[in-house]
Amino acid sequence: MIARALYRSGLVLAIVLTLAACGESAPRASGALSTPHAVKLKTYPELVVGFAQIGAESEWRTANTRSIQTTADQLGIELDLSDAQQQQANQINAIRSFIAQGVDVIGVSPVVETGWDEVFAEVKQAGIPLILLDRSANVPAELYSVRIGSDFVEEGRRACGELARLLDGQGSIVVLEGTQGSAPMLGRGAGFQECLQTYPGLHVLASQSGDFIRARGKEEMAALLQTHGNSIDGVFAQNDDMALGAIEAIEEYGLRPGIDIKIVSIDAVRAAFEAMIAGKLNATIECNPLLGPLFFATALNLANDLPVEKWIKPDEGVYRQDTAAQELPNRLY
Secondary structure (H helix, E strand, O other), rough: OOHHHHHHHHHHHHHHHHHHHHHOOOOOOOOOOOOOOOOOOOOOHHHEEEEOOOOOOOOHHHHHHHHHHHHHHHHEEEEEEEEOOOOHHHHHOOOHHHHHHHHOEEEEEEOOOOOOOHHHHOOOHOOOOEEEEOOOOOOOOHHOEEEEEHHHHHHHHHHHHHHHHHHOOOEEEEEEOOOOHHHHHHHHHHHHHHHHOOOOOEEEEEEEEEEOOOHHHHHHHHHHHHHHHHOOEEEEOOHHHHHHHHHHHHHHHOOOOOOOOEEEEEEHHHHHHHHOOOOOEEHHHHHHOOOOOHHHHHHHHHHOOOOOOEOOOOOOEEHHHHHHHHHHHHHOO
């Protein structure tokens, strides 16, 4: 609800400013721009934003980048988008380039949680608002303005709850983890382990990193099957892409994904819904990548020194096989 409210407030601000720029009258908040000497607020077309994206490791990330680019185009924002190709050093270099350019706002989706203190301090010293989009960073709160993104720990809890439901609280599980040291990998893992404490009949046989990549998910699942074989009752994949790779490996091993081995993943991309409709994936926990409108509404507020929440969470749900066909036409990614 906070996310929606902030998005609406950003759009209202943009509409008011656009109308004012065109000489049209518009409703005015009490006290807002009420004096002849009031500071002129920036509008979307005046905004210059630098964004350091991780790369394109998954369908989720591709949808996230597309949302940012499309929204910037629609609003007339000058966007400098950097693709770090999964390398933290590239993101740090991009952020320093944005500082040198003197952009209005900087956004970054940190590839890992640690190692940001120095460059974030440079952003703060430059007086530029900093938005953490999607992923978080392990830095003092004063080094960034706001984080926009999901509660990864809660996603892990939800995934555990779904597997517990599917397995009636009994069984052996393998875990396909994301990029080591990344916020979603750490948060989802912590939430999953926390929830497991309430299900003593569920046991994790092994965990392997698939780096959030489909091909790696298949590779690691194949190796787990070679080691544990028919002992595996369930799979927790920390994103849909790895789950889709795991499905291929399970089929090649001669078992039925979604039946012989229950599978729960996170993201809720279209391909996951197609896999649920086919009976091969049992559930997916939503992690919404369509953050472009919320990102730029927040950036506009920050550029105009307007208050924002420190952590803005999108509205998200849990999807299962029984509703997948109904929900698929509504998916935008």
